[in-house]
Amino acid sequence: MKVAKTIYQQGARRWIAIVRDPERPNYLIDTNEYVVVDGGHALLCDPGGLEVFPAVFGAISSEVDPSRIEAIFSSHQDPDVISSLALWLEFNPRMKCYVSWLWGGFIPHFGGTASTFVTMPDGGMEVPVGGSRLIAVPAHYLHSSGNFHLYDANAKILFSGDVGAALLPPGTDGLFVENFDQHIKFAEAFHRRWMGSEKAKRDWCERVSKLEIDMLCPQHGAIYRGEDVARFINWFDELEIGCLKID
Amino acid sequence: MARSGITQDEAAGQLRRLVQINEQIKAVVSTAFKINLMALNAIFLSKRAGQAALGFGVLSNELRQFAVELTEKMAELRSLVAGSLRGVTDLLKHARNRAIMERVDSEAAAARASIQALLVRQRVTLDRQESEMDVLHRRLGLLLDEIGQLVELGGVLARSAKIEAAYGGSFAAALMQVSTDFDQIIGVIRSSLDALEKSESQEVYA
Ligand SMILES: [Fe+2]
Ligand SMILES: [Fe+2]
Numbered sequence: 001m002k003v004a005k006t007i008y009q010q011g012a013r014r015w016i017a018i019v020r021d022p023e024r025p026n027y028l029i030d031t032n033e034y035v036v037v038d039g040g041h042a043l044l045c046d047p048g049g050l051e052v053f054p055a056v057f058g059a060i061s062s063e064v065d066p067s068r069i070e071a072i073f074s075s076h077q078d079p080d081v082i083s084s085l086a087l088w089l090e091f092n093p094r095m096k097c098y099v100s101w102l103w104g105g106f107i108p109h110f111g112g113t114a115s116t117f118v119t120m121p122d123g124g125m126e127v128p129v130g131g132s133r134l135i136a137v138p139a140h141y142l143h144s145s146g147n148f149h150l151y152d153a154n155a156k157i158l159f160s161g162d163v164g165a166a167l168l169p170p171g172t173d174g175l176f177v178e179n180f181d182q183h184i185k186f187a188e189a190f191h192r193r194w195m196g197s198e199k200a201k202r203d204w205c206e207r208v209s210k211l212e213i214d215m216l217c218p219q220h221g222a223i224y225r226g227e228d229v230a231r232f233i234n235w236f237d238e239l240e241i242g243c244l245k246i247d
Numbered sequence: 248m249a250r251s252g253i254t255q256d257e258a259a260g261q262l263r264r265l266v267q268i269n270e271q272i273k274a275v276v277s278t279a280f281k282i283n284l285m286a287l288n289a290i291f292l293s294k295r296a297g298q299a300a301l302g303f304g305v306l307s308n309e310l311r312q313f314a315v316e317l318t319e320k321m322a323e324l325r326s327l328v329a330g331s332l333r334g335v336t337d338l339l340k341h342a343r344n345r346a347i348m349e350r351v352d353s354e355a356a357a358a359r360a361s362i363q364a365l366l367v368r369q370r371v372t373l374d375r376q377e378s379e380m381d382v383l384h385r386r387l388g389l390l391l392d393e394i395g396q397l398v399e400l401g402g403v404l405a406r407s408a409k410i411e412a413a414y415g416g417s418f419a420a421a422l423m424q425v426s427t428d429f430d431q432i433i434g435v436i437r438s439s440l441d442a443l444e445k446s447e448s449q450e451v452y453a
Contacts, residue, residue, distance in 0.1 A: 001354070001355070050347065053347050053351070054347060054350040054351040054354050054355055054358075055354070055355070057351050057355060057358050057362075058351060058354060058355020058356075058357055058358045059355075060358075061355060061357040061358035061361055062357040062358075065361065066358065066361050067361060086340075086344065087344055087347060087348070090344055090348075090365060090369070091361075091362065091365055
């Protein structure tokens with residue numbers, strides 16, 4: 001089963017990470033889901049694939065009443081991100097789904113109706129959770145052509161989708177990055193292959209380095225916190241990407 | 248929590264069966280098209296044979312009418328099968344969602360309470376879809392019976408044409424050839440239809 005771990009709590013605001021599922025069928029890539037709670041309201045970031053729905057739903061239910069989830073934030077269109085959409089909508093047909101305008105016509109193939117989707121313009125937008133406002137930060141081409149991260153200025157948390165992802169070997173299932181140099185080895189091949197645009201990467205590094213970030217939370221692998229956040233941004237800035245060679 | 252009446256495997260089996268039926272319908276339709284052309288030729292032939300082939304001419308007209316009716320019935324069958332395909336696809340989707348929600352129910356104790364209402368809603372939807380599929384299934388069976396009777400009639404017409412051909416005077420040999428072709432092609436339709444009925448009545452809930 002997956003477990004729900006509270007990674008931030010201040011008053012009524014809470015971030016919960018849904019992590020590690022040792023019992024998952026091993027042909028599926030492991031994903032992290034994040035729930036942002038503001039009092040009686042909640043938003044779910046990258047709800048994950050169809051197959052992991054029972055584990056995600058179960059883990060969330062152990063911490064939050066899932067009927068409080070009013071919206072889904074879908075960083076991009078990948079199946080490991082959003083293929084469970086139809087199931088969430090079956091649970092709550094009024095749930096909204098925030099997604100790049102670019103994918104507005106594609107994601108409905110996973111489910112939902114015209115009233116489900118809130119399409120985000122390229123420049124990003126505010127995403128409400130209860131009384132507070134989070135910010136959808138543009139991260140296009142990293143790796144998806146229509147891609148957003150989600151920033152919470154109060155919690156100083158950036159949900160970074162596939163950026164910062166690491167494919168960790170079995171046994172390394174800590175919630176946070178503990179040894180950056182060790183950890184980043186498992187992130188390197190992923191970023192080199194999946195991230196395609198040097199220019200987009202530069203833009204992103206510049207954009208997020210202006211934000212105050214205590215925790216950078218990727219969709220795969222461990223969470224970067226404290227000084228590891230800047231370490232990661234610098235590492236990514238210098239990494240050569242989008243250069244697959246076929247011999 | 249009771250399991251839904253139809254499993255994903257059963258729904259997938261129905262889907263394969265319907266695809267098979269659809270292919271078999273195509274075969275019958277193209278044969279019916281051939282009969283139509285043959286009947287038109289036979290009508291011309293009997294006109295040329297004149298007085299000697301009056302009876303044969305009447306039967307050729309009947310056979311042409313038969314080909315037209317068969318084509319219409321097959322079109323009806325095809326749209327019924329298309330409707331069933333949509334229904335089964337929908338059922339498959341719901342059965343899959345249902346199976347996942349049942350996993351929530353059995354694997355995630357903490358979530359059990361919050362999905363009870365959903366499981367009831369799904370049960371109602373699935374029951375409705377299953378009974379709609381039952382209705383379509385029965386209509387398909389009735390239509391196939393009607394088509395079977397029509398083809399029997401076609402067989403009688405072809406055999407009668409064979410008998411009439413003998414009175415065709417100098418055209419007797421040509422008319423006999425045509426009516427033998429009719430008989431054969433209706434034989435082909437009959438066996439396609441038998442196969443179709445077999446696919447249709449396959450035990451899908453086994
Ligand atoms: Fe992705
Ligand atoms: Fe991903």
